[in-house]
Amino acid sequence: MSGRVYLDYNATAPLRPEARDAMIGAMDLVGNPSSVHAEGRAAKALVERARTQVAGLVGAKPQEVVFCSGATEGARVLGAMGAVVEPTAHDCLWAHHGAGEVVAAGYANSETGVILEPEATESGWQVGGVSGTRLFLDVVQAAGRVPWSFPWSGAEMALLSAHKLGGPKGVGALIVKQGVDIPALQPGGGQEMGRRSGTENILGIAGFGAAAEAAARDLEAGAWDRVAEFRNILESLIAETAKETIFVGNSGPRLPNTACFATPGWKGETQVMQMDLAGFAISAGSACSSGKVRESRVLGAMGYGTDVARAAIRVSLGPDTTEDEVRRFAKAWCAAYEKHRARAA
Known part of the structure; x- marks a missing residue:
């Protein structure tokens, strides 16, 4: 009966054992994923395995997963594209509210838990009282907790964050529908298919992938x-x-x-x-x-x-x-x- 009780999962979930084990294993990899030698290829294989695991959680294709530092960084793409943001969306979306053809919304609100289902219209999408021709969804709170499918959602882009799933903090993903062009989140060496430059966070990505796979199992069970x-x-x-x-x-x-x-x-x-x-x-x-x-x-x-x-x-x-x-x-x-x-x- 003694001891503290943690009831703040929407802020961050406790680290899953699967994620911890994956991160510990990744510590032994010395290679850079961009290097062509054996050590680099091993690191690259780890990243691609995690990409497949994260994609599997939301029914996306692996090549649609762009790893980044978290949902806040992923939302930066809205600043370059122009977006109308629904009023109850997370601050990382609301920071980019303006005018544009993209309607950005939180699928599940972090504060209230309320789920907003986007409605398809003749001209595009409507959600939370705002509308646009293209759809961008923050599914950080929903992924792994309720059934949600990227290809079925109609969204062109979606946000995920590892630490809401029981993965490590400081890593997330921007899911981008195949064929959709976006401005680079970060210019530089061209990592992440040219969409987010910088040497990949191997430890975080490994933990993210393992947490996503475990979250999918929990949901299914x-x-x-x-x-x-x-x-x-x-x-x-x-x-x-x-x-x-x-x-x-x-x-x-x-x-x-x-x-x-x-x-x-x-x-x-x-x-x-x-x-x-x-x-x-x-x-x-x-x-x-x-x-x-x-x-x-x-x-x-x-x-x-x-x-x-x-x-x-x-x-x-x-x-x-x-x-x-x-x-x-x-x-x-x-x-x-x-x-x-x-x-x-």
Whole structure:
């Protein structure tokens, strides 16, 4: 019963054993993937194996996978192409919001877990109230948690990040539909088919590939169905005690692991600190910047007011989360809620 409980999988997932083993094995490779000698070819083979593993997770072709440092770097391509970004998208997309023929959207929101299905129209695509003739999707939170196929999605480009899958931080991929030309993410020596120059991060890529393969197995085995059951238990226990609590996105399609809820009058960052002291790692729906509370742009775009935006927290589970951990969290949260209500009375 002792020990901390990690309930912040949407921020980063714990490193999978398969990824750790792959990275340790890659440490023994001395070659540069661009070298033509035996050592270089061995390193190149490792990269290509991982490319196939990552492609397999989302049904893409290996040659459509461009390794980079993460989704934020991959999103840079939007800056050169011109894009209209849907309002609830992650900041790495929103940073490139402007005008253009590309509509960029988050398939599953990291803060709320809400899934946005793009709608095909006569002129292209519509999602989240914006439209364009070409589709760019951030599937960082969705990949490996819900079924999603790159070729079936209609997207020309998509983003993945290793550490959301249980891989290492600092590596991700931009998936680019075969035949689509994009400006280079980084100019230089022409690595990654000329789309992202720089010597490949062998350790990170090896871990990414292994994590992607393991995530695909978990999804196929139904691991996330059990996670959804635990998430529903959590929300039921919270609702029984705090009847005024608002559960964001629970009436529509969402990720199986994400509970975003707000109890008006009880600041989210206060809840995060109290739960941290109680031994639980969660996140707030609002973020702190330079010592000032910044209201959630996502919840604001969804039409929620300041009272909800400032009170929201996010609890995100994973395949290793147990029902006991969920019930322990709910008990601790409800105890803190009762104290908050007593102080507010």
